[in-house]
Amino acid sequence: MTTLDATTATGPRPPTSKQRRAATRKQGWARRAPLLPALIFAIIVTQLPFLLTIFYSLQSWNLVRPGSQEFVGLANYVAVFTDSTFRTAALNTVLITAGCVVIAMLLGIGLAMLLDRPFRGRGVVRTLLITPFLIMPVAGALLWETTIFHPLFGLLNFVLSPFGVDSVAWVSQFPMASIIVALVWQWTPFMMLLVLAGLQSQAKDQLEASATDGATAWQTFRLITIPHLRRYIELGLLLGSIYVVNTFDTIYMMTQGGPGTDTTNLPFYLYQRAFLGFDVGQAAALGVVVVAGTIIVATVALRMIFRTFGREEA
Amino acid sequence: MSTAGSPRYPRRRARTAALLTATTLLAGCAGAGDLAGGDGRTRLTVAIVSNPQMQDAIALSPRFEEEFPDVDLEFVSLAENEARAKITASVATGGGEYDVVMVSNYETKMWAENGWLTNLQPSIDASPEYDHDDFIPTVRESLSYQDDMYSVPFYGESSFLAYRADLFEEAGLEMPARPTWHEIAEFAEILKAPEEGRVGICLRGLAGWGENLAPLNSVINTFGGRWYDEEWNAQLTSPEVREAVQFYVDLVREHGQPGAATSGYSDCITRYSQGQAAMWYDASAMVASVENPADSLIVGESGYAPAPVVDTDTSGWLFTWALAIPETSEHKDLAWEFVSWMTDKDYQRMVGEEFGWPRVPPGARESTYEIPEYAAEAEAYAEPTLNALASADELDPSVSPVPYEGVQFLRIPEFQDLGTRVGQQISAAIAGSVTVDEALEQAQRYAETVGQTYQK
Numbered sequence: 001m002t003t004l005d006a007t008t009a010t011g012p013r014p015p016t017s018k019q020r021r022a023a024t025r026k027q028g029w030a031r032r033a034p035l036l037p038a039l040i041f042a043i044i045v046t047q048l049p050f051l052l053t054i055f056y057s058l059q060s061w062n063l064v065r066p067g068s069q070e071f072v073g074l075a076n077y078v079a080v081f082t083d084s085t086f087r088t089a090a091l092n093t094v095l096i097t098a099g100c101v102v103i104a105m106l107l108g109i110g111l112a113m114l115l116d117r118p119f120r121g122r123g124v125v126r127t128l129l130i131t132p133f134l135i136m137p138v139a140g141a142l143l144w145e146t147t148i149f150h151p152l153f154g155l156l157n158f159v160l161s162p163f164g165v166d167s168v169a170w171v172s173q174f175p176m177a178s179i180i181v182a183l184v185w186q187w188t189p190f191m192m193l194l195v196l197a198g199l200q201s202q203a204k205d206q207l208e209a210s211a212t213d214g215a216t217a218w219q220t221f222r223l224i225t226i227p228h229l230r231r232y233i234e235l236g237l238l239l240g241s242i243y244v245v246n247t248f249d250t251i252y253m254m255t256q257g258g259p260g261t262d263t264t265n266l267p268f269y270l271y272q273r274a275f276l277g278f279d280v281g282q283a284a285a286l287g288v289v290v291v292a293g294t295i296i297v298a299t300v301a302l303r304m305i306f307r308t309f310g311r312e313e314a
Numbered sequence: 315m316s317t318a319g320s321p322r323y324p325r326r327r328a329r330t331a332a333l334l335t336a337t338t339l340l341a342g343c344a345g346a347g348d349l350a351g352g353d354g355r356t357r358l359t360v361a362i363v364s365n366p367q368m369q370d371a372i373a374l375s376p377r378f379e380e381e382f383p384d385v386d387l388e389f390v391s392l393a394e395n396e397a398r399a400k401i402t403a404s405v406a407t408g409g410g411e412y413d414v415v416m417v418s419n420y421e422t423k424m425w426a427e428n429g430w431l432t433n434l435q436p437s438i439d440a441s442p443e444y445d446h447d448d449f450i451p452t453v454r455e456s457l458s459y460q461d462d463m464y465s466v467p468f469y470g471e472s473s474f475l476a477y478r479a480d481l482f483e484e485a486g487l488e489m490p491a492r493p494t495w496h497e498i499a500e501f502a503e504i505l506k507a508p509e510e511g512r513v514g515i516c517l518r519g520l521a522g523w524g525e526n527l528a529p530l531n532s533v534i535n536t537f538g539g540r541w542y543d544e545e546w547n548a549q550l551t552s553p554e555v556r557e558a559v560q561f562y563v564d565l566v567r568e569h570g571q572p573g574a575a576t577s578g579y580s581d582c583i584t585r586y587s588q589g590q591a592a593m594w595y596d597a598s599a600m601v602a603s604v605e606n607p608a609d610s611l612i613v614g615e616s617g618y619a620p621a622p623v624v625d626t627d628t629s630g631w632l633f634t635w636a637l638a639i640p641e642t643s644e645h646k647d648l649a650w651e652f653v654s655w656m657t658d659k660d661y662q663r664m665v666g667e668e669f670g671w672p673r674v675p676p677g678a679r680e681s682t683y684e685i686p687e688y689a690a691e692a693e694a695y696a697e698p699t700l701n702a703l704a705s706a707d708e709l710d711p712s713v714s715p716v717p718y719e720g721v722q723f724l725r726i727p728e729f730q731d732l733g734t735r736v737g738q739q740i741s742a743a744i745a746g747s748v749t750v751d752e753a754l755e756q757a758q759r760y761a762e763t764v765g766q767t768y769q770k
Contacts, residue, residue, distance in 0.1 A: 064727035065726075065727040068727075068767060259521070259745075260738045261742075275399055275403070279728070282763075
């Protein structure tokens with residue numbers, strides 16, 4: 001920039017638009033530079049493996065067959081989409097996620113309403129209610145399978161035995177219900193905490209006003225509390241869905257995806273193809289399809305989150 | 315770690331010493347330098363399936379450590395599916411965690427061909443007292459690649475039909491010397507007694523290449539069906555396979571156990587041993603439970619007939635758990651010492667004297683059946699087992715020629731995955747959620763995908 005050197009000598013002048021742009025660009029980089037290492041790191045650890053996965057998904061390659069690696073184009077994707085087990089797994093994923101999140105949310109709202117009012121021992125009760133969320137999922141699933149659902153030694157059959165129910169093999173007869181129950185138990189505290197936070201931020205004067213106007217408790221709940229809780233509930237449903245979609249440990253511990261493929265969800269099916277079948281190509285293709293699906297769902301979900309918060313601020 | 319019978323502290327000190335000298339040892343450990351080096355301790359890691367007979371071997375392993383005081387055995391014992399996945403992943407990627415692995419006749423030949431397993435033939439030939447001619451020929455052949463053994467059998471099994479001789483007599487029926495499947499279906503219809511809680515026949519329905527596909531595949535073979543023709547075109551929708559699968563599904567739905575879709579080998583053990591089934595077609599290893607007074611209400615009531623047939627002479631399968639040494643092991647000589655100790659004639663005597671003769675691992679050595687105590691104990695089933703093992707035909711399982719080997723599996727690497735997925739479809743057909751035709755259409759698509767990779 002020789003012109004610049006010349007002008008600066010004759011005293012300050014208003015900067016040209018070019019200079020202004022350069023300055024803002026410089027400022028922009030000054031702001032971005034500290035973030036660059038993190039960005040590069042994130043790209044290396046997430047995007048490179050993903051590109052590799054896409055590369056593998058175009059190959060036919062079985063790990064236990066040396067020399068079987070060859071380019072097959074989109075054949076793996078065709079195989080994924082014509083695979084009835086894939087459809088079953090996708091359906092099961094939706095069923096497990098929706099069932100778990102909705103039921104956990106309803107229970108969470110109920111428990112949060114109860115915890116919202118002061119009573120003796122509230123702290124203890126709250127701690128106890130949060131506990132399932134703190135137990136490791138694997139340990140939780142093992143507990144459900146062996147100490148509660150077990151046909152011979154399970155507590156459930158023991159409790160139900162006076163009513164003529166015993167030796168029911170819950171996990172193998174009602175696999176989906178068993179999985180969802182265990183997951184609901186695990187996720188209810190999460191929902192409860194979110195809703196409780198919402199309840200405690202409620203304006204007390206509104207509640208007093210509605211009581212003064214002679215509204216019943218139900219009317220107050222329906223017309224004031226629920227609209228207020230709406231975004232907390234939405235947040236809980238979305239975050240819960242994002243987590244529960246990826247459920248693997250509970251299924252692995254309790255049913256191994258069985259009987260047949262009744263409780264196989266997408267993550268577990270992927271695991272089977274990759275680590276029990278050693279079919280790298282098809283597992284990679286399945287992974288790419290699952291990621292694409294998740295991205296679509298997550299984008300919609302995140303949009304909804306931002307929209308609700310946007311509305312609140314407006 | 316099984317350190318039974320030795321005081322702890324000296325051993326612990328020794329292990330510390332081993333850690334300190336480990337670096338110097340690493341250089342001298344490969345090959346025959348194992349026993350050299352006065353304080354050189356070697357750790358052998360053994361990956362093993364946690365079936366009862368293998369548990370017995372773990373319990374007896376301190377005796378091996380007495381013979382080889384410089385060796386520490388470490389067992390990684392897992393259930394069949396997990397063990398398979400772990401061992402396969404380790405061996406296929408050359409992980410080298412294990413000095414000894416338990417494999418079956420499904421893996422041995424393929425892995426030997428890939429160069430993943432150590433050729434055991436030189437070691438076998440070098441120890442005449444090990445007597446490898448004593449192995450049952452079909453079993454030995456199934457573990458050999460180019461006439462060299464790459465794993466040695468711990469126990470072997472075939473399949474046969476167990477039936478309640480007392481019920482047959484009551485009904486005035488007689489089991490033919492070589493029953494056909496259609497006869498079995500008739501017997502099942504006659505012998506089922508819902509009012510007594512008894513089904514005609516127990517057959518596996520639980521999905522898995524090692525579960526429902528084992529009996530089903532032997533049925534497919536004897537009906538003249540095959541997975542692939544010689545050009546690797548999938549044949550799962552061919553009339554023969556369709557007929558076989560339809561027969562199997564109908565039989566188990568009409569005269570089989572309730573909840574058959576989720577009922578596997580262990581469930582059939584329970585049902586048959588509790589007298590809730592008149593017949594059961596399955597692995598010859600069943601006798602350990604069926605004839606064991608602790609587990610079974612019907613000890614001594616059973617007869618054993620060869621695997622039922624339709625168009626082939628025999629249809630019994632062949633399966634063996636065997637021990638192999640991965641090529642990556644750094645202690646091959648010591649690993650062989652352990653492998654030969656666990657598959658030796660003396661070991662069988664040791665188990666018999668220690669735990670009782672029914673717990674001797676069967677079906678690997680002919681001499682097992684010549685031990686007088688075992689022969690007395692196993693009178694009812696020794697001969698059927700031996701005959702079934704001797705007549706299993708891995709090379710020519712079906713009526714038409716096939717491009718693969720194996721009776722109840724296909725010896726191709728993809729079969730673990732393919733078989734399990736086909737098994738899931740069959741399981742769904744048994745449950746009634748899809749028709750046999752729908753299940754086979756889907757199975758055919760899976761099989762085509764695999765078959766295409768062989769059509770070069």
